[in-house]
Amino acid sequence: MYFKMYSNKKKFTRKAALFAALVGISLCGGFAFAADTIVFGDQYGREIKLDKPAQRIVTVPIPAASMVMALDGTDEHLVGMNPSAKRALLEGVLGKFFPNSAHINSDIVMGEGFAPNVETLLTLAPDIVFQWGDRGDDIVKPIEAAKLNMALLKYGTQEDLETWIGMFGAALGKTERAGKILDWHRSERAQLEKAVAAIPQDKRPKILYLYRYGDSIQIGGQNSYFDYFIKMVGGVNPAENSPSESQINEEQLLTWDPDILLLNGFQSALAPDDVYANANLAGVKAVKNRHVYKMPLGGYRWDPPNQESPLMWKWLAMLAHPDTFEWDLRSDIVEAYRFLYNQEPTQEDLDGILRLPMNATAANYSKFLGK
Amino acid sequence: MGKRCLGYAGIFGCLSFSLLAALSVGRYIIPFREVCGILASYTFSVEPYWTDIQYRVVTLIRMPRVLGSGLAGATLAMAGAALQGILRNPLVSPQVIGVSTGAAFGGVLAILLFDSSLATMGLAYAGGLFSLIAVWVLCNRGKGTSPLTLVLGGIIINAFFTALISLIEYVADPYDKLPAIVVWLMGSFASLSYDKLLRSAPPLLLAGALLWMLRFRISVLSLGSEEAQSLGIDVTRTRWLVMAVVAMVASATVAMAGVVGWIGLVVPHIARMFVGNDHKRLIPLSCFLGGMYTILVDTLARTLVEVEIPMGVLTALVGTPLFAFLMVRLIKDER
Numbered sequence: 001m002y003f004k005m006y007s008n009k010k011k012f013t014r015k016a017a018l019f020a021a022l023v024g025i026s027l028c029g030g031f032a033f034a035a036d037t038i039v040f041g042d043q044y045g046r047e048i049k050l051d052k053p054a055q056r057i058v059t060v061p062i063p064a065a066s067m068v069m070a071l072d073g074t075d076e077h078l079v080g081m082n083p084s085a086k087r088a089l090l091e092g093v094l095g096k097f098f099p100n101s102a103h104i105n106s107d108i109v110m111g112e113g114f115a116p117n118v119e120t121l122l123t124l125a126p127d128i129v130f131q132w133g134d135r136g137d138d139i140v141k142p143i144e145a146a147k148l149n150m151a152l153l154k155y156g157t158q159e160d161l162e163t164w165i166g167m168f169g170a171a172l173g174k175t176e177r178a179g180k181i182l183d184w185h186r187s188e189r190a191q192l193e194k195a196v197a198a199i200p201q202d203k204r205p206k207i208l209y210l211y212r213y214g215d216s217i218q219i220g221g222q223n224s225y226f227d228y229f230i231k232m233v234g235g236v237n238p239a240e241n242s243p244s245e246s247q248i249n250e251e252q253l254l255t256w257d258p259d260i261l262l263l264n265g266f267q268s269a270l271a272p273d274d275v276y277a278n279a280n281l282a283g284v285k286a287v288k289n290r291h292v293y294k295m296p297l298g299g300y301r302w303d304p305p306n307q308e309s310p311l312m313w314k315w316l317a318m319l320a321h322p323d324t325f326e327w328d329l330r331s332d333i334v335e336a337y338r339f340l341y342n343q344e345p346t347q348e349d350l351d352g353i354l355r356l357p358m359n360a361t362a363a364n365y366s367k368f369l370g371k
Numbered sequence: 372m373g374k375r376c377l378g379y380a381g382i383f384g385c386l387s388f389s390l391l392a393a394l395s396v397g398r399y400i401i402p403f404r405e406v407c408g409i410l411a412s413y414t415f416s417v418e419p420y421w422t423d424i425q426y427r428v429v430t431l432i433r434m435p436r437v438l439g440s441g442l443a444g445a446t447l448a449m450a451g452a453a454l455q456g457i458l459r460n461p462l463v464s465p466q467v468i469g470v471s472t473g474a475a476f477g478g479v480l481a482i483l484l485f486d487s488s489l490a491t492m493g494l495a496y497a498g499g500l501f502s503l504i505a506v507w508v509l510c511n512r513g514k515g516t517s518p519l520t521l522v523l524g525g526i527i528i529n530a531f532f533t534a535l536i537s538l539i540e541y542v543a544d545p546y547d548k549l550p551a552i553v554v555w556l557m558g559s560f561a562s563l564s565y566d567k568l569l570r571s572a573p574p575l576l577l578a579g580a581l582l583w584m585l586r587f588r589i590s591v592l593s594l595g596s597e598e599a600q601s602l603g604i605d606v607t608r609t610r611w612l613v614m615a616v617v618a619m620v621a622s623a624t625v626a627m628a629g630v631v632g633w634i635g636l637v638v639p640h641i642a643r644m645f646v647g648n649d650h651k652r653l654i655p656l657s658c659f660l661g662g663m664y665t666i667l668v669d670t671l672a673r674t675l676v677e678v679e680i681p682m683g684v685l686t687a688l689v690g691t692p693l694f695a696f697l698m699v700r701l702i703k704d705e706r
Contacts, residue, residue: 214562
């Protein structure tokens, strides 16, 4: 995957001079050429060309909206996003940091999925539309047919996430800032991986991510980002061989007997108490030891890959290995938010991000409480 | 009489065996001896030699699930046999009259709006009832009771609610509500608790008892309207009564476990192989076979692999080849 930004000024100036000589100076017209043409590739080998940094961006993939805002440091250039992304944004701190984001159009998809509402897109006149590339042609072709600039994203790994950051940075003309965010991700990852490598296999807790809990129980399984971050922080995913987001029953959960249960951030009202209240799961280690945690919600939900992922890795590493990892996460969040959003979260914001009081009674959680 | 008693004893034996087998297997390994001990402790004083978790798995997880799937299967099969009898059409099932789809719409709407299992069950019942009323209105307020009218009315209601379900799927949050809706529509007994069972069992037991009592009338109706009338049966009233009972079964099973298809269609045909078309015997046999069949399929759904195989998928996968086999056999017999 690649992305690059280069100046075509010289080439264009030469062409302009030649063209001007041919048609004569009598035209007396001026030729305006883009000072910088931005060219970058998406994750499906398409080349995207922009005359100037994108001023009007639409993001169909849900995690992309807050990432664009983080790359941009503002909400001024995001003109359309998925309704689910908007809900997460307003539910979390970004809605407070960027109050105008509540007015950003979220009517860009049909219903709630990813099928584009092309007429709205055309009305918004975006410089570029970011769309999923791994969910079939039906959601891609209409944007192509509307002759809109489009870049396609692939979901899954940390590498994919890093590529998105690079693409967003390129589109916004902020490659340097994208580089800093990437450096932050990579250095945190490298440090964590190095420390985790020293943890013996038998000291690694079983961590199960519940993609949904309620009338059905769905898990984070193979080839998912959930599986990736569980292993990255030195955990074992008991569902590593099961298809991700598939349904399991309570017996299977008892059989896996995880040490830690992570509750997804998508079900807003779902809390550890819902699991503690289920007598059928009383025998699960995570329940007995009160190691059931609600995933935090910052600029975006911390479960899928996003700009704040290094904070999530640290949060989970501290829960998985309380004796090995010790950071002042609240300070780290403040520092990261200054860098990402140019904003200063309050103590209440930090409590909200870390899902207090939902997680307040969980074991090992006092370290995340404010002083 | 003796032969029939022997037959019923055999069926009871098979049912008891399937219950015990279903309680003994699952993803959490529990030795058979422990399962027997736990079950015996219900009635006898047994010094526990099992762990607390084993006890919970057998009594709180497996037991409601086995009882619920057995009850749902038994009543769905009876409903299918009854419907095939009154409509004189071997290809109909409780799904055909549109009630299942109406109930499914109610459940899906509840997931979208409330995310509470009580609301899901309540709206599933409401959806089922509403679709039955709609079929009744379409059939000239109950005056049109020819099998063709009833089936056509059901098809219209089915199509209408299918469209509404698609609309809800379309507007559901892809990361929150949609996965729950998709899983629910595929059917599963995985979340069956005693609470849910207690809310679904009364209508199912009532419906089962009514169908059992109506089996003579259904048997006569299956001979044709004229024959039934000549024998003093109020054809219109009986047909609507059976339709209402079938609607109760369909709504209650959807409320309990989502959409579980094929049982009401396949099981009566299996039963027909043993007792023929006489509904006096077909309905009781369908009841037992339906219970056993569903317990077996649900045991496979929760045991075969780490993840749950959706019940609707498994009943269709097991049901279609079975149905194809029965059809081929029927064609051979006709020759």
